[in-house]
Amino acid sequence: MEKQHTVLGKVLFLVLLFALSLGAGLTAQAAENEGAVTARPIVANPPKSNATPSSVYGQTSSKSLPMDGIVVKENKSLDMQIEDELDDYDDEPVQSIADPLEGWNRFWFGFNDIFYVYVAKPAYTAWETITPHQVREGLSNFWHNLLFPMRFVNNLLQFRFMEAGVEFARFIANSTAGMGGFIDVAKYKKPVVPVHPEGEDFGQTLGRWGIPHGCYLVWPFIGPSSVRETFGWAGDYFAYPGFAVGYAWKAPWYVISGIEVGFFFNDLDDVLPTYMSIRDAAVDPYIMMREAWVRYRAIQVAR
Numbered sequence: 001m002e003k004q005h006t007v008l009g010k011v012l013f014l015v016l017l018f019a020l021s022l023g024a025g026l027t028a029q030a031a032e033n034e035g036a037v038t039a040r041p042i043v044a045n046p047p048k049s050n051a052t053p054s055s056v057y058g059q060t061s062s063k064s065l066p067m068d069g070i071v072v073k074e075n076k077s078l079d080m081q082i083e084d085e086l087d088d089y090d091d092e093p094v095q096s097i098a099d100p101l102e103g104w105n106r107f108w109f110g111f112n113d114i115f116y117v118y119v120a121k122p123a124y125t126a127w128e129t130i131t132p133h134q135v136r137e138g139l140s141n142f143w144h145n146l147l148f149p150m151r152f153v154n155n156l157l158q159f160r161f162m163e164a165g166v167e168f169a170r171f172i173a174n175s176t177a178g179m180g181g182f183i184d185v186a187k188y189k190k191p192v193v194p195v196h197p198e199g200e201d202f203g204q205t206l207g208r209w210g211i212p213h214g215c216y217l218v219w220p221f222i223g224p225s226s227v228r229e230t231f232g233w234a235g236d237y238f239a240y241p242g243f244a245v246g247y248a249w250k251a252p253w254y255v256i257s258g259i260e261v262g263f264f265f266n267d268l269d270d271v272l273p274t275y276m277s278i279r280d281a282a283v284d285p286y287i288m289m290r291e292a293w294v295r296y297r298a299i300q301v302a303r
Helices: 002-035 078-087 102-130 133-146 148-157 161-176 202-208 227-237 241-249 253-270 272-281 285-302
Strands: 216-219 223-226
Touching: 102 216, 102 253, 102 272, 102 285, 133 161, 133 253, 148 161, 148 202, 202 227, 202 285, 216 227, 223 227, 223 285, 241 253, 253 272, 272 285
Parallel strands: none
Antiparallel strands: 216 223
């Protein structure tokens, strides 16, 4: 019996020893695993793309935008084009014009500058003070309506028959519903073809025919011109209402000329601000005015 107890004690001792050895082994393996660095899979770098980054999203894409991006063109009216031309006239090579009489032209330019600044501008400021805007606008509309023959004939001479028809329709509408032209009722109607309110003159007609400017000229009181534009004024004179009135009623020339000068004076609100802005911004006002005028007339001829 005592011998059996001795054998059983040895077995229990061996089992206990085996359990302790197994526990120590597991603890050591866990400690070893905890201190080890876990191996990571090797991932290759993505291939470098040669696509141009998008100028919109700033990301690479298989459908990236071209280097110049998206070109947006603004649909500008003629007035805005002319304003841009006057503002940016020195950003590009200017359209040259022969000026062999520069000394003579500068003399008359200085004369006109004194007249515009010290006579015409104060006089027009007084005119604005004593007359309501509606009166000045009505007189301007009336004078513009009277110049219909000049615009109509020059459209025909340029083979612009649709524009001539629009001018004729405007003249009829303004002369009847517009109380003789004092109210521009036609401006609220959409024409068949776009026609600029300034219309056409004989100088533009000569330009459309391919006749060059010739040399640059400056006329007293009138301002910038050229040989071509001078002949244009002469041609327009026969389409002026004063010519017809003087021929039909034998009115004195100085009376007719005085009335026409009065209408031109009433329209200085469109001329003086432009002249003063160009004059004040220029280092050499004569050169700036000459080049701006040449480009302005080029746009009018090409429109």
